[in-house]
Amino acid sequence: MKRILIADDHEAVRSGLRAVIEQRADWEVVAEATDGGKAVAAAIESRPHVAILDFSMPRMTGVEVARRIRDYPLQTEVLIFTVHNSGLIAQQAFEAGARAFLVKSDANRLLLAAVESLLLHRPFCTQSCATDVDRGSSADGERHHELTAREQLVVKLVAEGYSNKGISAILNLSVKTTEAHRAAAMRKLEVNSTAGLVRYAVRSGLVEA
Structure with a gap:
């Protein structure tokens, strides 16, 4: 039986994923998590073959969880x-x-298809995604990689219209820490206004125009 972990802060999304996964008699959803911290704990406890992680989760992004899983290390494909x-x-x-x-x-x-590829230890990415990855060597792409995962998430939420207080509530951070992430992102991106962060977020694909 192949063990699957699902981590997403929306119950409806988790239910939908579980319904798709359970179409396969030899696959089992062994754990679910509603935020990044719980996802790491669930992965350590259940040691799934595959972890499906939402990118934008409270407390820790999916990318940060993937890094924790890699560093632990767990024999889990993400x-x-x-x-x-x-x-x-x-x-x-x-x-x-x-x-x-x-x-x-x-x-x-x-x-x-994506989960099947991971169970065979093969990467999976749609064609449109692969094309965009190839474009990632642009100047904007290089700047993007200077930001930490948490800074990118703060920039994304700023672009979506959240205040520092709102971002802090979503990410379970203090307002002071959120402000520090925002300031660090602005410094790295060489912008001096919220408008500059929004333009960057749209241009780099963090949010849709």
């Missing part, structure tokens, strides 16, 4: 699952140790 069809995010995920990247809109069509 799929990063996100609403953003961004080659830059995909490249960051692969660098953290994930071997599959799937956009949520493709889940019904491609989730089984």
